[in-house]
Amino acid sequence: MWNEPYLETCCRAALHRLVLVGKGGRPDGLKDGPCLERLQGMGLARLRTDGRYELTAAGQERHAGEILKVRKAG
Numbered sequence: 001m002w003n004e005p006y007l008e009t010c011c012r013a014a015l016h017r018l019v020l021v022g023k024g025g026r027p028d029g030l031k032d033g034p035c036l037e038r039l040q041g042m043g044l045a046r047l048r049t050d051g052r053y054e055l056t057a058a059g060q061e062r063h064a065g066e067i068l069k070v071r072k073a074g
Contacts, residue, residue, distance in 0.1 A: 004062070005042060011035040012067060018045055018055045019063050025052030 007015065014035035018026055026036060028051050036053045039045035044059035055063070064070040 007062075007066065008035075011038055015039060015044060015055075015059060015063055016067050018053060018059065019067075023054070025050070025054045027052050 010032065014026075014032040017032065018036075018039070025048060026032070028036070028047065030036075036045055036047075039059065040047055040053065042058075044056055044062050045053045046056055047053055
């Protein structure tokens with residue numbers, strides 16, 4: 001059963017870019033800024049004190065399930 005909020009295509013792409021950039025994070029103020037803010041509001045990303053967004057554990061899990069199509073065990 002689907003019980004997670006829908007991610008627009010642009011936000012899914014922003015989530016994937018967060019994975020690709022890794023620990024370096026994505027700077028605030030880029031074109032995907034509104035999506036990064038949305039992801040932060042959903043708990044999938046966080047804005048660090050240095051002004052860069054990074055993936056949260058929930059974001060990693062969502063990326064694995066929605067982008068990589070990895071199924072949860074159990």
